[in-house]
Amino acid sequence: MAKKPTAPPIYVLNGPNLNLLGLREPEIYGRTTLEEIGKMVADRAKTHGLSVVFRQSNHEGQLVDWIQEARTKSAAILINGGAYSHTSLAIHDALRAVDVPVIEVHLSNPQAREEFRHHSRISPVAKGVIVGFGAQGYLLAVDAAASLVKRIGA
Amino acid sequence: MAKKPTAPPIYVLNGPNLNLLGLREPEIYGRTTLEEIGKMVADRAKTHGLSVVFRQSNHEGQLVDWIQEARTKSAAILINGGAYSHTSLAIHDALRAVDVPVIEVHLSNPQAREEFRHHSRISPVAKGVIVGFGAQGYLLAVDAAASLVKRIGA
Amino acid sequence: MAKKPTAPPIYVLNGPNLNLLGLREPEIYGRTTLEEIGKMVADRAKTHGLSVVFRQSNHEGQLVDWIQEARTKSAAILINGGAYSHTSLAIHDALRAVDVPVIEVHLSNPQAREEFRHHSRISPVAKGVIVGFGAQGYLLAVDAAASLVKRIGA
Amino acid sequence: MAKKPTAPPIYVLNGPNLNLLGLREPEIYGRTTLEEIGKMVADRAKTHGLSVVFRQSNHEGQLVDWIQEARTKSAAILINGGAYSHTSLAIHDALRAVDVPVIEVHLSNPQAREEFRHHSRISPVAKGVIVGFGAQGYLLAVDAAASLVKRIGA
Amino acid sequence: MAKKPTAPPIYVLNGPNLNLLGLREPEIYGRTTLEEIGKMVADRAKTHGLSVVFRQSNHEGQLVDWIQEARTKSAAILINGGAYSHTSLAIHDALRAVDVPVIEVHLSNPQAREEFRHHSRISPVAKGVIVGFGAQGYLLAVDAAASLVKRIGA
Amino acid sequence: MAKKPTAPPIYVLNGPNLNLLGLREPEIYGRTTLEEIGKMVADRAKTHGLSVVFRQSNHEGQLVDWIQEARTKSAAILINGGAYSHTSLAIHDALRAVDVPVIEVHLSNPQAREEFRHHSRISPVAKGVIVGFGAQGYLLAVDAAASLVKRIGA
Amino acid sequence: MAKKPTAPPIYVLNGPNLNLLGLREPEIYGRTTLEEIGKMVADRAKTHGLSVVFRQSNHEGQLVDWIQEARTKSAAILINGGAYSHTSLAIHDALRAVDVPVIEVHLSNPQAREEFRHHSRISPVAKGVIVGFGAQGYLLAVDAAASLVKRIGA
Amino acid sequence: MAKKPTAPPIYVLNGPNLNLLGLREPEIYGRTTLEEIGKMVADRAKTHGLSVVFRQSNHEGQLVDWIQEARTKSAAILINGGAYSHTSLAIHDALRAVDVPVIEVHLSNPQAREEFRHHSRISPVAKGVIVGFGAQGYLLAVDAAASLVKRIGA
Amino acid sequence: MAKKPTAPPIYVLNGPNLNLLGLREPEIYGRTTLEEIGKMVADRAKTHGLSVVFRQSNHEGQLVDWIQEARTKSAAILINGGAYSHTSLAIHDALRAVDVPVIEVHLSNPQAREEFRHHSRISPVAKGVIVGFGAQGYLLAVDAAASLVKRIGA
Amino acid sequence: MAKKPTAPPIYVLNGPNLNLLGLREPEIYGRTTLEEIGKMVADRAKTHGLSVVFRQSNHEGQLVDWIQEARTKSAAILINGGAYSHTSLAIHDALRAVDVPVIEVHLSNPQAREEFRHHSRISPVAKGVIVGFGAQGYLLAVDAAASLVKRIGA
């Protein structure tokens, strides 16, 4: 039996075009939809006694708003910034103002793709980064977050 | 007599500050307003038996949303990304997920302007690019789109 | 006794994460909140017989919208673009279309921080720039704006 | 009935290796030969009451000579500089000395190809640029040229 | 009860200076020794019914030798290339010749450190990358490897 | 009635070619002479109960000497380094050794001019920077300095 | 006894200034003249039952013309592009349109000379490259060409 | 009375677009035609007892041919390489093979123009360079050449 | 009948991952194994009356050791440095200390592959370079070496 | 008989280390001393009815002072900035404020020397540049200056 969630939820924030998951370039991003990932993530979090707030937006400013919200309401932030990962200083700054652990996730391995995806503005302000494992990467990130939350909470 | 529109519409998407057209720096962008261009474009499309969805936004995320909408509802996308052309990987990624022809248009010739306008994030994912002809460029792009739509539809 | 405001207001526009002022990294940005700065700015403007429109947004597109609004409704624009200062060509273009004086303000001194904050897309289209004086910098900018407005109005 | 050509001809100049069109890398350049394009271009020009001088050379200097000839004898120049587009300052300078409209055309979209094709020495001195539409791009360019010639002639 | 290991072992290869773990710069690398990580990794692998070959060397050539050995004898490779991650094309080439999944691990988050650690020669040839979670990252990598091994073995 | 100056003076140091002010390129630097600015500055300082030492030199070494002098004899340093702003590490180092507030001033806005004026060696070691307001900028800087001096003196 | 030539000839094309061979900078290029190399090459080709077309031009366009000719009339192309090797995209494109093997030769070793000779536009479209062996390099290239021609012909 | 020419002639070689002199961009290149410069140059040379061979071509290869000719038939080479100055390694190599003095001339001052004109491939292999004096620069170059020829001839 | 070997042997040194030849990426490196190449090389050397020492190592230091050994014991060095070709200054320095001819060989053509393979640290200290001919390239190199050895020995 | 000097003198300003002329690296700078050049220059100027002020300093600030003096007291400025040519923005700015013709001279040809001498801060603000002719270059520059002075004075 899973434990009752008492900690604040993990915020899982997804950036631009991730709502097309399963439709767009499946040879790169796989065939699982974002909705399905949302369910898998919630299930896995439950095994750690944690709940999840799962969102997606194509708007940089919306992501900044949510990070600011998560700043005081979450136990941890999982973020797949999509294309904004490589350009957004606003998200970078928002994450710097956050004290809870931040974990960056990418479905594919950006270093194995185009030059302009090699640098992430999120990585330098993330506790850790997990890339290349597809939907599975979100679950590993939940495990990592749970472990960090417990350690801090202890 | 123009043919009856049966194909899905052409989406014509305009990026930031294009709503100021005719007002802003007329020596660069001309004196035609965006509304006037919208009408010229609709008229020209009608001669090809095509209709047009014509929009403008200053919001990068809004443009991404519209491109995703056009992904399943349009026959072709004409896009003048304005300043986002040079910086937006999110728009780049959204257009990559699109199967209908994408045509990039600019009123002025970016290569003849400042260094930071020389590179477009949209060009590499566009079928073709037409720049420097002012409002006339939109009409050429409609002609090109019509030609591509017919070829594919044949 | 302060003069009656007859000129259009000064628009003071604040970019992403500035709503966290006083909370985020106080060793860099100080402990004054944005709301407090808003009041200080209004008070100082009143001594020049000027009123103030004071806003903040995390959305690049929203800032562009406001600059376009200020284009016809303000006597001057004070802008602290936050992180968008370093990346936004859309804001750059919007400010270029503006005839009233534009003054760029930063609380901290970007040249004394990370490399990626050394270049501003706003500076080249600003009349003047004031950085590094914390909340005080906004007041100096109001003084500068008042002086410019008077000179033009004379 | 087409109008009688009274304006000077449009010069259509083609650079190195374009004589191999239809033979070389058809997946990039299509299967239409340059001779066929020459006929299509002449036909389209005739609908605007214009004639065409259509030439190709692998020699940079020859292209410069022809541009100088076109300087006083043409109504407009359409140029597909081929590989010289990316390296030739001599062609750049020759085109700068020309007062008639210059339109750059490429069959493929150089921005979607190798890095070294991303920059054109011709673009900065062209009125407009049309790329990526294959042979169709020449026809769009003729339309654009006709429109510019009429406007100037008016 | 854990399953009996029948698959080939996971090779866990550690690069230069990782034998100093727990001693060197603990504020960056933590206080767990490499030997302790070896045990944790073996235990975790056992829960997936997998065994582990765990090695460390300061010699680039030795790491290449081991990767070549793992090429035919392992189910997956976990590699923390240490400083060679950023310079070794030889390791890059060796990993390219490997068909089993390769997972790159780093204790710290290289993107949050010096510029010269931002680029990895291993990342482009890895299936996935996990960085920043300290010793915990090795365990996540074992989970990821187990998941990949099962999927392939199915 | 102005207060009696009791604090040490503000040093206002002007770099190369500023003695030509009012004569050189008035469309960039305005028509006020340096001598006139000196008077305006002294007057403004007096309103804060402060005195001013106002100097100009074309010699980099002389400026370094004066900064060292100001190190122990001034309440604050205002410096317009002129062209040395962009090249002088010696001035950079001298200012680093100073504990009183340093304010950088430029008459024009260097970011709106040539590339080689975009980077300042003084900015990273200045408390704040004020550029683009012509002679008015010196007065704003005096206000800023007075404010900083009082805060420290309190 | 040498075999009778039945295959099409090998085209050996020499670029600018190679006609000065034996005269120009002999410490770099040796004392053998181009005419002598032509004879040596013909003799060596004869031992493989092959004939040779041996040409030199200082004109980039001429070299492109010859490559196009060789495209349908040769068994292989040996090319020493001289200075055009480092700058000519036109030659690069011409060679890309060729199906017969292309071998690049240089008398000296460009990597051991000035920086601007380190990169060749020909190398990426050549089957193989032989440099640094003086006139002897041409003979090795003939051997290599003969071997490739036979393999393809088999 | 001028001395009888007994030395070989000075070759004065002019590159692409210089035949347009007096017509093209007179605000940069002046209003004197190339033919007029030819006469002025011949007259000035005669005062030194020297004759002149004066030529122009738009073809890089032609210029290389002429330099090779001048190699054995001239007393000195004056070269205005036009746009080829900035790109041609072939001309660079040809001039390196020349033992007589080479003097580079430009009508305008390339360093005061676009970035891509700042570097000359001819300068490093020239004895001296004279730029910015318009047609007068050719006469100074003749004087310089005469002086060098005499010194060597002495 | 082949001549009796009296000269010192040719050292043929192979760098990292070349022991995988025939197994690794055969579409790039071919299907011949290194052992087979070793035999082919020895046979070819015998036809020149020369013997061969043929070795491979994944260790940069080992290759340096062997080059130092070859320094006094070989007639020539053939080296395929593999990935170390692009990074090793140690091998570069070792080869610089060698007086016998050094020939660099690569199976594939590095200029036609990834950017990071375009520059070789070995090329600048090699007499000549032969790339792109697969196993055949080693034989051409033996021929070249034999020719150089004879010339020196003469 | 030379004409009586009525025009203001030509200022000939020499930068750092030029006082060592004839002593320092004579293979680059020749054996004529600066004093001798001063005399030659005065003599040549006299033939044009002009006088000369001839100075040298190792101090950048001194050169700026002299340029400012020459601004109102000279007919033209000849400047050999020595090493400051490549680094001094202060001299660049001083020369920009000058209306009389400025001619840059160098004894050697900087483009044929080290990379760091390829760019001059003086060239972009000079009317013309003469380099590489040793002491003779000063005389050519006097001739050029005389010609410019007359043209302006006419």
Next chain:
Amino acid sequence: MAKKPTAPPIYVLNGPNLNLLGLREPEIYGRTTLEEIGKMVADRAKTHGLSVVFRQSNHEGQLVDWIQEARTKSAAILINGGAYSHTSLAIHDALRAVDVPVIEVHLSNPQAREEFRHHSRISPVAKGVIVGFGAQGYLLAVDAAASLVKRIGA
């Protein structure tokens, strides 16, 4: 009489190709052999009451091993990293883990040699650097080490 060695020894570690000292390029590295330097170093150390461990290897990994050994067994490390100085992050990281003083030595002055020797990976983690004095530099380094050891030991 020299004092009895009680402190741990100084480790003097020499990198690749230094075993060729006295043989390789004596005009750069001098004629003293490494063995002779070893003796000189031991003698000099003895005058400070210190002993020496003196080693050389061509293997990067071996040098890392030795640095780790020296980490706990030496009083100071003198290291001449040879070519690895410029490329080895592994040695950089190993030295960072060391608490005893590290002194970098080079026989020649790398800044006066090729570009790729200008940057050292060892310098940033060394206490001090001594270059350019040949074998003498080792002795100066021993003196410096002795001084540092005493100061720490005091």
Next chain:
Amino acid sequence: MAKKPTAPPIYVLNGPNLNLLGLREPEIYGRTTLEEIGKMVADRAKTHGLSVVFRQSNHEGQLVDWIQEARTKSAAILINGGAYSHTSLAIHDALRAVDVPVIEVHLSNPQAREEFRHHSRISPVAKGVIVGFGAQGYLLAVDAAASLVKRIGA
């Protein structure tokens, strides 16, 4: 008893801000004043039978003057160029004209500090360089100079 000084003195020249030694940033530069270093240096020189001229200036030109003086009056030059080390080509050129040994000294280790201190204009023209040992570095440099002077004097 020290030997009587018969050789010319060693010039020890100190650049900008070194007069602040002991006061400025003691955590970097230590607490010894420049005057104290001057005495230590003189004492150490005396043990070698040498005298010292010890000077400091903030003026680049003054340093150039002194180097020229030392050119004929010193046995060796020790120079700590301070910030000018990284920018001054004038000092570079002055030192190149010097035949006596030049030794560069820095108190701190520039390679371990900001990027802009990593490159020295003095190093390429120095015999040797000693950095990072604080005041002690001057004494090592005196020892080195003494050794070089004796060797030359022998």
